[in-house]
Amino acid sequence: MQLLSDRILNMATSATLAMAAKARELRGEGKDIIGLSLGEPDFNTPDFIKEAAIKAINDDYNSYTPVDGYVELKEAIITKFKRDNNLTYTLPQIVVSTGAKQCLANVAAVMLNAGDEVLLPCPYWVSYSDIVKLNDGVPVEVKTSIDTDFKMTAAQLEAAITPKTKMIWFSSPCNPSGSIYSEAELRALADVLVKHPNIYVVSDEIYEHINYVGNHASMAQFEDMYDQTITVNGVSKAFAMTGWRVGYIGAPEKIARACNKMQGQITSGTNCIAQRAVITALNESPSRVQYMINEFKVRRDLILGLLNDIEGFKTNTPEGAFYVFPNVTHFFGKTLRGKTINNATDFSLYLLEEALVATVTGEAFGNPDCIRISYAASQEQIIDAIKRIKETVS
Ligand code: PMP
Ligand code: GLU
Numbered sequence: 001m002q003l004l005s006d007r008i009l010n011m012a013t014s015a016t017l018a019m020a021a022k023a024r025e026l027r028g029e030g031k032d033i034i035g036l037s038l039g040e041p042d043f044n045t046p047d048f049i050k051e052a053a054i055k056a057i058n059d060d061y062n063s064y065t066p067v068d069g070y071v072e073l074k075e076a077i078i079t080k081f082k083r084d085n086n087l088t089y090t091l092p093q094i095v096v097s098t099g100a101k102q103c104l105a106n107v108a109a110v111m112l113n114a115g116d117e118v119l120l121p122c123p124y125w126v127s128y129s130d131i132v133k134l135n136d137g138v139p140v141e142v143k144t145s146i147d148t149d150f151k152m153t154a155a156q157l158e159a160a161i162t163p164k165t166k167m168i169w170f171s172s173p174c175n176p177s178g179s180i181y182s183e184a185e186l187r188a189l190a191d192v193l194v195k196h197p198n199i200y201v202v203s204d205e206i207y208e209h210i211n212y213v214g215n216h217a218s219m220a221q222f223e224d225m226y227d228q229t230i231t232v233n234g235v236s237k238a239f240a241m242t243g244w245r246v247g248y249i250g251a252p253e254k255i256a257r258a259c260n261k262m263q264g265q266i267t268s269g270t271n272c273i274a275q276r277a278v279i280t281a282l283n284e285s286p287s288r289v290q291y292m293i294n295e296f297k298v299r300r301d302l303i304l305g306l307l308n309d310i311e312g313f314k315t316n317t318p319e320g321a322f323y324v325f326p327n328v329t330h331f332f333g334k335t336l337r338g339k340t341i342n343n344a345t346d347f348s349l350y351l352l353e354e355a356l357v358a359t360v361t362g363e364a365f366g367n368p369d370c371i372r373i374s375y376a377a378s379q380e381q382i383i384d385a386i387k388r389i390k391e392t393v394s
Contacts, residue, residue: 011134015364016126019348023358034385036374037358039175039323041240043292049239049281056276065269068260069096069248073275076282077248084208084286085218087231089250095259096278098270100206100234100247102263104169105131107202107230107249110258112137116166121152122366123325125175125204129366137166141366146327149316150177150367154188161196168193171204173211176365176372177325178300178318183217190225200255201229206247207321209238209286212297220250227252237321238289239281244274296322299375299382306386307373312393322376325362329369336393344368355388 002009019037026033068074074094081087097103104127112118114136120128121142129139142160144150157168172181181189193199203219220229234247249256269275303324307313312330331341337354341347345361348371352358362370375382 043240052280053277067264080282106259108135117164119168169202173207173320180319204232211320213319355392357385
Protein backbone atom coordinates (compact mmCIF):
# COMPACT_ATOMS: atom_id res chain seq x y z
CA MET A 1 0.00 0.00 0.00
CA GLN A 2 1.35 3.45 -0.78
CA LEU A 3 2.63 5.45 2.18
CA LEU A 4 1.13 8.82 1.37
CA SER A 5 -2.39 9.73 0.33
CA ASP A 6 -3.33 10.65 -3.21
CA ARG A 7 -4.53 13.90 -1.66
CA ILE A 8 -1.05 15.03 -0.70
CA LEU A 9 0.67 13.46 -3.69
CA ASN A 10 -1.59 15.41 -6.01
CA MET A 11 -0.96 18.69 -4.23
CA ALA A 12 1.62 21.15 -5.53
CA THR A 13 4.08 22.67 -3.06
CA SER A 14 3.37 26.36 -2.47
CA ALA A 15 5.60 28.04 -5.06
CA THR A 16 6.07 31.16 -2.96
CA LEU A 17 7.19 29.21 0.08
CA ALA A 18 9.30 26.82 -2.05
CA MET A 19 11.17 29.73 -3.63
CA ALA A 20 11.71 31.34 -0.23
CA ALA A 21 13.08 28.03 1.09
CA LYS A 22 15.37 27.69 -1.95
CA ALA A 23 16.67 31.23 -1.41
CA ARG A 24 17.33 30.43 2.25
CA GLU A 25 19.16 27.23 1.27
CA LEU A 26 21.38 29.06 -1.22
CA ARG A 27 22.09 31.74 1.35
CA GLY A 28 23.13 28.95 3.71
CA GLU A 29 25.67 27.90 1.06
CA GLY A 30 27.11 31.39 1.23
CA LYS A 31 25.41 32.84 -1.87
CA ASP A 32 24.37 36.46 -1.66
CA ILE A 33 20.72 36.00 -2.64
CA ILE A 34 18.31 38.93 -2.71
CA GLY A 35 14.90 37.53 -1.81
CA LEU A 36 12.08 39.16 -3.74
CA SER A 37 9.97 36.02 -3.74
CA LEU A 38 8.02 36.13 -0.52
CA GLY A 39 5.09 38.45 0.07
CA GLU A 40 6.07 39.49 3.54
CA PRO A 41 6.50 43.03 4.86
CA ASP A 42 10.10 43.69 5.87
CA PHE A 43 8.90 45.91 8.73
CA ASN A 44 8.66 44.79 12.32
CA THR A 45 5.25 44.51 13.96
CA PRO A 46 4.48 48.00 15.37
CA ASP A 47 5.40 48.50 19.04
CA PHE A 48 1.86 49.27 20.19
CA ILE A 49 0.82 45.79 19.02
CA LYS A 50 3.86 44.08 20.53
CA GLU A 51 3.12 45.76 23.85
CA ALA A 52 -0.43 44.40 23.81
CA ALA A 53 0.97 40.90 23.33
CA ILE A 54 3.44 41.29 26.19
CA LYS A 55 0.62 42.53 28.41
CA ALA A 56 -1.49 39.51 27.43
CA ILE A 57 1.30 37.16 28.50
CA ASN A 58 1.68 38.96 31.81
CA ASP A 59 -2.08 38.95 32.29
CA ASP A 60 -1.98 35.15 32.01
CA TYR A 61 -3.77 34.64 28.76
CA ASN A 62 -2.70 31.08 28.23
CA SER A 63 -5.79 28.88 27.89
CA TYR A 64 -7.69 27.61 24.88
CA THR A 65 -9.74 30.40 23.38
CA PRO A 66 -13.22 30.00 21.94
CA VAL A 67 -12.76 28.10 18.66
CA ASP A 68 -13.94 31.05 16.57
CA GLY A 69 -11.94 33.62 18.56
CA TYR A 70 -12.30 35.76 21.69
CA VAL A 71 -15.56 37.71 21.77
CA GLU A 72 -13.56 40.95 22.25
CA LEU A 73 -11.63 40.17 19.08
CA LYS A 74 -14.77 39.39 17.14
CA GLU A 75 -16.19 42.70 18.38
CA ALA A 76 -13.06 44.52 17.23
CA ILE A 77 -13.45 42.84 13.81
CA ILE A 78 -17.10 43.93 13.64
CA THR A 79 -16.01 47.50 14.46
CA LYS A 80 -13.27 47.34 11.83
CA PHE A 81 -15.65 46.04 9.15
CA LYS A 82 -18.07 48.89 9.92
CA ARG A 83 -15.39 51.59 10.18
CA ASP A 84 -13.29 50.66 7.15
CA ASN A 85 -15.73 48.89 4.85
CA ASN A 86 -19.21 49.96 5.94
CA LEU A 87 -20.06 46.28 6.38
CA THR A 88 -22.41 45.17 9.13
CA TYR A 89 -21.67 41.79 10.66
CA THR A 90 -22.86 40.19 13.89
CA LEU A 91 -20.90 37.95 16.25
CA PRO A 92 -22.02 34.60 14.79
CA GLN A 93 -20.91 35.77 11.34
CA ILE A 94 -17.27 36.19 12.35
CA VAL A 95 -14.67 33.41 12.58
CA VAL A 96 -11.06 34.05 13.55
CA SER A 97 -8.57 31.56 12.13
CA THR A 98 -4.88 30.76 11.87
CA GLY A 99 -4.20 33.24 9.10
CA ALA A 100 -6.32 34.09 6.10
CA LYS A 101 -4.96 30.87 4.65
CA GLN A 102 -6.94 28.82 7.14
CA CYS A 103 -10.00 30.99 6.48
CA LEU A 104 -9.77 29.99 2.83
CA ALA A 105 -9.17 26.34 3.67
CA ASN A 106 -12.18 26.33 6.01
CA VAL A 107 -14.46 27.92 3.45
CA ALA A 108 -13.43 25.44 0.77
CA ALA A 109 -13.86 22.50 3.13
CA VAL A 110 -17.32 23.52 4.27
CA MET A 111 -18.69 24.62 0.90
CA LEU A 112 -17.29 22.40 -1.84
CA ASN A 113 -18.54 19.03 -2.96
CA ALA A 114 -16.77 16.89 -5.54
CA GLY A 115 -16.93 18.46 -8.98
CA ASP A 116 -18.03 21.92 -7.83
CA GLU A 117 -16.35 24.54 -9.97
CA VAL A 118 -14.55 27.52 -8.52
CA LEU A 119 -13.79 30.40 -10.85
CA LEU A 120 -10.32 31.83 -10.39
CA PRO A 121 -9.62 34.99 -12.39
CA CYS A 122 -5.96 34.75 -13.42
CA PRO A 123 -3.56 35.63 -12.05
CA TYR A 124 -4.76 34.41 -8.67
CA TRP A 125 -2.98 33.86 -5.40
CA VAL A 126 -0.87 30.72 -5.51
CA SER A 127 -2.74 28.65 -2.89
CA TYR A 128 -6.27 29.12 -4.19
CA SER A 129 -6.15 26.33 -6.76
CA ASP A 130 -4.59 23.75 -4.46
CA ILE A 131 -6.95 24.56 -1.60
CA VAL A 132 -9.86 24.08 -4.00
CA LYS A 133 -8.44 20.82 -5.37
CA LEU A 134 -7.75 19.49 -1.89
CA ASN A 135 -11.46 19.79 -1.25
CA ASP A 136 -12.42 18.00 -4.48
CA GLY A 137 -13.40 21.25 -6.18
CA VAL A 138 -12.42 22.04 -9.75
CA PRO A 139 -10.49 25.28 -10.26
CA VAL A 140 -11.60 27.01 -13.46
CA GLU A 141 -9.14 29.63 -14.62
CA VAL A 142 -10.55 32.78 -16.17
CA LYS A 143 -7.78 34.31 -18.25
CA THR A 144 -7.16 38.03 -18.11
CA SER A 145 -4.30 39.97 -19.60
CA ILE A 146 -2.11 42.95 -18.91
CA ASP A 147 -4.29 44.94 -21.33
CA THR A 148 -7.19 44.93 -18.84
CA ASP A 149 -4.81 45.43 -15.94
CA PHE A 150 -5.31 41.71 -15.20
CA LYS A 151 -8.91 42.30 -14.19
CA MET A 152 -11.83 40.09 -15.16
CA THR A 153 -14.69 41.76 -16.99
CA ALA A 154 -18.37 41.07 -16.39
CA ALA A 155 -18.58 39.46 -19.84
CA GLN A 156 -15.71 37.08 -19.01
CA LEU A 157 -17.38 36.17 -15.75
CA GLU A 158 -20.69 35.53 -17.44
CA ALA A 159 -19.06 33.31 -20.05
CA ALA A 160 -17.23 31.23 -17.43
CA ILE A 161 -20.31 30.35 -15.39
CA THR A 162 -21.69 26.82 -15.82
CA PRO A 163 -24.36 24.89 -13.89
CA LYS A 164 -21.51 23.51 -11.78
CA THR A 165 -20.13 26.90 -10.71
CA LYS A 166 -20.26 27.12 -6.94
CA MET A 167 -17.90 29.96 -6.13
CA ILE A 168 -15.57 32.64 -7.38
CA TRP A 169 -12.41 33.54 -5.47
CA PHE A 170 -10.37 36.66 -6.04
CA SER A 171 -8.19 39.14 -4.19
CA SER A 172 -8.38 42.91 -4.49
CA PRO A 173 -5.82 44.43 -4.18
CA CYS A 174 -4.58 41.43 -6.08
CA ASN A 175 -1.68 39.20 -5.24
CA PRO A 176 0.17 38.95 -7.64
CA SER A 177 -0.89 41.71 -10.08
CA GLY A 178 -1.45 44.58 -7.64
CA SER A 179 -4.69 45.42 -9.46
CA ILE A 180 -7.62 46.85 -7.56
CA TYR A 181 -11.24 46.48 -8.60
CA SER A 182 -13.00 49.83 -8.34
CA GLU A 183 -16.48 50.02 -6.92
CA ALA A 184 -17.91 50.31 -10.44
CA GLU A 185 -15.94 47.26 -11.63
CA LEU A 186 -17.15 45.21 -8.67
CA ARG A 187 -20.68 46.40 -9.32
CA ALA A 188 -20.46 45.14 -12.89
CA LEU A 189 -19.39 41.70 -11.62
CA ALA A 190 -22.12 41.83 -8.97
CA ASP A 191 -24.72 42.48 -11.67
CA VAL A 192 -23.79 39.11 -13.17
CA LEU A 193 -23.61 37.28 -9.85
CA VAL A 194 -26.98 38.43 -8.49
CA LYS A 195 -28.55 36.51 -11.36
CA HIS A 196 -26.93 33.38 -9.86
CA PRO A 197 -27.84 33.41 -6.16
CA ASN A 198 -26.23 29.99 -5.63
CA ILE A 199 -22.77 31.27 -6.57
CA TYR A 200 -20.72 32.54 -3.65
CA VAL A 201 -17.86 34.99 -3.72
CA VAL A 202 -14.70 34.75 -1.66
CA SER A 203 -13.55 38.34 -1.52
CA ASP A 204 -9.96 38.21 -0.24
CA GLU A 205 -9.21 41.69 1.06
CA ILE A 206 -6.01 40.98 2.95
CA TYR A 207 -4.18 43.80 1.09
CA GLU A 208 -6.99 46.26 1.71
CA HIS A 209 -4.81 48.88 3.39
CA ILE A 210 -1.92 48.51 0.96
CA ASN A 211 -3.66 50.66 -1.58
CA TYR A 212 -2.03 53.58 -3.41
CA VAL A 213 -5.15 54.93 -5.08
CA GLY A 214 -7.53 55.16 -2.12
CA ASN A 215 -11.07 53.89 -1.74
CA HIS A 216 -11.12 50.18 -1.08
CA ALA A 217 -14.33 48.56 -2.29
CA SER A 218 -15.76 45.32 -0.86
CA MET A 219 -18.10 42.98 -2.70
CA ALA A 220 -20.27 42.59 0.41
CA GLN A 221 -20.94 46.35 0.49
CA PHE A 222 -23.58 45.80 -2.19
CA GLU A 223 -26.76 44.88 -0.37
CA ASP A 224 -27.76 42.41 -3.05
CA MET A 225 -24.39 40.60 -2.78
CA TYR A 226 -24.08 40.55 1.01
CA ASP A 227 -25.65 37.10 1.43
CA GLN A 228 -23.50 35.67 -1.37
CA THR A 229 -20.16 36.96 -0.10
CA ILE A 230 -17.52 35.68 2.29
CA THR A 231 -15.19 38.54 3.16
CA VAL A 232 -11.70 37.30 4.05
CA ASN A 233 -9.17 39.53 5.75
CA GLY A 234 -6.25 39.35 8.17
CA VAL A 235 -3.43 41.22 9.82
CA SER A 236 -0.40 39.63 8.14
CA LYS A 237 0.17 42.33 5.55
CA ALA A 238 -0.94 45.76 6.74
CA PHE A 239 0.20 45.22 10.32
CA ALA A 240 3.40 43.34 9.43
CA MET A 241 2.21 40.32 11.45
CA THR A 242 2.79 37.40 9.10
CA GLY A 243 4.12 35.08 11.80
CA TRP A 244 1.38 35.83 14.32
CA ARG A 245 -1.12 33.87 12.22
CA VAL A 246 -4.43 35.67 12.56
CA GLY A 247 -7.01 35.97 9.81
CA TYR A 248 -10.78 36.28 9.89
CA ILE A 249 -13.96 36.08 7.87
CA GLY A 250 -17.27 37.88 7.86
CA ALA A 251 -19.82 35.58 6.21
CA PRO A 252 -23.42 34.45 6.10
CA GLU A 253 -24.11 32.85 9.46
CA LYS A 254 -24.54 29.29 8.17
CA ILE A 255 -21.13 29.39 6.51
CA ALA A 256 -19.44 30.95 9.55
CA ARG A 257 -20.94 28.32 11.85
CA ALA A 258 -19.72 25.57 9.54
CA CYS A 259 -16.18 27.04 9.56
CA ASN A 260 -16.32 27.15 13.34
CA LYS A 261 -17.32 23.47 13.41
CA MET A 262 -14.55 22.53 10.96
CA GLN A 263 -11.94 24.43 12.91
CA GLY A 264 -13.13 22.84 16.15
CA GLN A 265 -12.04 19.45 14.83
CA ILE A 266 -8.82 20.54 13.14
CA THR A 267 -6.97 23.33 14.96
CA SER A 268 -9.17 24.91 17.68
CA GLY A 269 -8.88 28.67 18.17
CA THR A 270 -5.74 30.42 17.00
CA ASN A 271 -3.00 31.50 19.40
CA CYS A 272 -4.35 33.36 22.45
CA ILE A 273 -1.56 35.96 22.68
CA ALA A 274 -1.77 36.80 19.00
CA GLN A 275 -5.54 37.23 19.31
CA ARG A 276 -5.14 39.69 22.20
CA ALA A 277 -2.60 41.69 20.20
CA VAL A 278 -4.93 41.83 17.21
CA ILE A 279 -7.71 43.31 19.34
CA THR A 280 -5.38 46.29 19.90
CA ALA A 281 -4.32 46.40 16.25
CA LEU A 282 -7.87 46.48 14.88
CA ASN A 283 -9.22 48.94 17.42
CA GLU A 284 -6.62 51.50 16.33
CA SER A 285 -7.04 53.70 13.30
CA PRO A 286 -5.42 52.23 10.16
CA SER A 287 -3.51 55.53 9.98
CA ARG A 288 -1.13 54.00 12.55
CA VAL A 289 0.35 51.82 9.81
CA GLN A 290 0.27 54.41 7.03
CA TYR A 291 4.05 54.90 7.27
CA MET A 292 4.55 51.38 5.88
CA ILE A 293 2.12 51.96 3.03
CA ASN A 294 3.87 55.24 2.16
CA GLU A 295 7.18 53.41 1.98
CA PHE A 296 5.71 50.60 -0.16
CA LYS A 297 4.48 53.23 -2.60
CA VAL A 298 7.94 54.77 -2.89
CA ARG A 299 9.33 51.31 -3.58
CA ARG A 300 6.65 50.55 -6.14
CA ASP A 301 7.59 53.68 -8.08
CA LEU A 302 11.26 52.83 -7.70
CA ILE A 303 10.96 49.26 -8.99
CA LEU A 304 8.65 50.21 -11.86
CA GLY A 305 11.09 52.87 -13.01
CA LEU A 306 14.01 50.45 -12.85
CA LEU A 307 12.17 47.61 -14.61
CA ASN A 308 10.90 49.83 -17.38
CA ASP A 309 14.50 50.58 -18.14
CA ILE A 310 15.14 46.94 -19.06
CA GLU A 311 14.08 45.72 -22.48
CA GLY A 312 11.66 42.81 -22.22
CA PHE A 313 9.89 43.62 -18.96
CA LYS A 314 6.35 44.76 -19.66
CA THR A 315 4.53 45.89 -16.52
CA ASN A 316 1.14 47.19 -15.52
CA THR A 317 1.02 49.79 -12.77
CA PRO A 318 0.09 47.95 -9.59
CA GLU A 319 -2.30 50.04 -7.51
CA GLY A 320 -1.90 48.05 -4.33
CA ALA A 321 -0.25 45.09 -2.54
CA PHE A 322 3.54 44.87 -2.89
CA TYR A 323 4.19 42.97 -6.09
CA VAL A 324 4.96 43.69 -9.71
CA PHE A 325 3.99 41.08 -12.25
CA PRO A 326 5.93 41.77 -15.43
CA ASN A 327 5.24 39.95 -18.65
CA VAL A 328 8.57 38.42 -19.69
CA THR A 329 7.60 36.58 -22.89
CA HIS A 330 10.26 38.64 -24.69
CA PHE A 331 12.85 36.24 -23.28
CA PHE A 332 11.10 32.98 -24.22
CA GLY A 333 13.06 31.04 -26.82
CA LYS A 334 16.25 33.01 -26.13
CA THR A 335 19.49 31.56 -24.83
CA LEU A 336 21.17 33.62 -22.12
CA ARG A 337 24.58 32.68 -20.76
CA GLY A 338 24.17 29.24 -22.36
CA LYS A 339 20.78 28.64 -20.75
CA THR A 340 17.65 28.38 -22.87
CA ILE A 341 14.61 30.16 -21.48
CA ASN A 342 11.42 28.42 -22.57
CA ASN A 343 8.97 29.78 -20.05
CA ALA A 344 8.48 31.89 -16.93
CA THR A 345 9.70 29.09 -14.66
CA ASP A 346 12.97 28.84 -16.62
CA PHE A 347 13.31 32.61 -16.44
CA SER A 348 12.70 32.80 -12.71
CA LEU A 349 15.25 30.02 -12.14
CA TYR A 350 17.69 31.78 -14.44
CA LEU A 351 17.37 34.95 -12.35
CA LEU A 352 17.96 32.94 -9.19
CA GLU A 353 21.05 31.21 -10.53
CA GLU A 354 22.63 34.02 -12.52
CA ALA A 355 21.44 37.23 -10.85
CA LEU A 356 21.06 35.66 -7.40
CA VAL A 357 17.62 37.23 -7.18
CA ALA A 358 14.65 35.16 -6.01
CA THR A 359 11.32 35.80 -7.77
CA VAL A 360 8.32 33.49 -8.37
CA THR A 361 7.18 32.07 -11.69
CA GLY A 362 3.81 33.33 -12.92
CA GLU A 363 2.83 29.74 -13.63
CA ALA A 364 2.09 29.31 -9.94
CA PHE A 365 -0.46 32.11 -10.22
CA GLY A 366 -2.11 30.80 -13.36
CA ASN A 367 -0.26 33.10 -15.76
CA PRO A 368 2.72 31.50 -17.51
CA ASP A 369 3.79 34.72 -19.25
CA CYS A 370 4.85 36.61 -16.13
CA ILE A 371 7.01 36.45 -13.05
CA ARG A 372 6.18 37.93 -9.67
CA ILE A 373 8.61 40.25 -7.96
CA SER A 374 7.88 41.32 -4.38
CA TYR A 375 9.04 44.79 -3.44
CA ALA A 376 8.58 44.24 0.28
CA ALA A 377 12.34 44.78 0.53
CA SER A 378 14.56 47.78 1.23
CA GLN A 379 15.19 50.36 -1.48
CA GLU A 380 18.86 49.34 -1.53
CA GLN A 381 17.94 45.70 -2.08
CA ILE A 382 15.51 46.65 -4.85
CA ILE A 383 18.11 48.80 -6.62
CA ASP A 384 20.76 46.11 -6.30
CA ALA A 385 18.40 43.31 -7.42
CA ILE A 386 17.15 45.08 -10.53
CA LYS A 387 20.71 46.11 -11.44
CA ARG A 388 21.75 42.45 -11.25
CA ILE A 389 18.74 41.37 -13.31
CA LYS A 390 19.55 43.99 -15.94
CA GLU A 391 23.14 42.77 -16.18
CA THR A 392 22.11 39.14 -16.61
CA VAL A 393 19.50 39.74 -19.31
CA SER A 394 21.12 42.47 -21.39
N1 PMP B 1 -4.54 35.76 0.56
C1 PMP B 1 -3.59 36.38 -0.15
C2 PMP B 1 -3.99 37.06 -1.42
C3 PMP B 1 -2.26 36.39 0.29
O1 PMP B 1 -1.32 37.00 -0.43
C4 PMP B 1 -1.93 35.73 1.48
C5 PMP B 1 -0.47 35.75 1.87
N2 PMP B 1 -0.02 35.05 2.82
C6 PMP B 1 -2.95 35.10 2.20
C7 PMP B 1 -4.25 35.13 1.71
C8 PMP B 1 -2.73 34.36 3.47
O2 PMP B 1 -2.35 35.22 4.49
P1 PMP B 1 -2.15 34.77 5.99
O3 PMP B 1 -2.44 33.31 6.09
O4 PMP B 1 -0.74 35.12 6.32
O5 PMP B 1 -3.14 35.59 6.78
N1 GLU C 1 1.10 35.44 0.66
C1 GLU C 1 2.53 35.54 0.61
C2 GLU C 1 2.99 35.32 -0.80
O1 GLU C 1 2.20 35.21 -1.68
C3 GLU C 1 3.18 34.64 1.64
C4 GLU C 1 3.55 33.26 1.23
C5 GLU C 1 2.45 32.29 1.30
O2 GLU C 1 1.71 32.30 2.28
O3 GLU C 1 2.33 31.53 0.35
O4 GLU C 1 4.16 35.29 -1.04
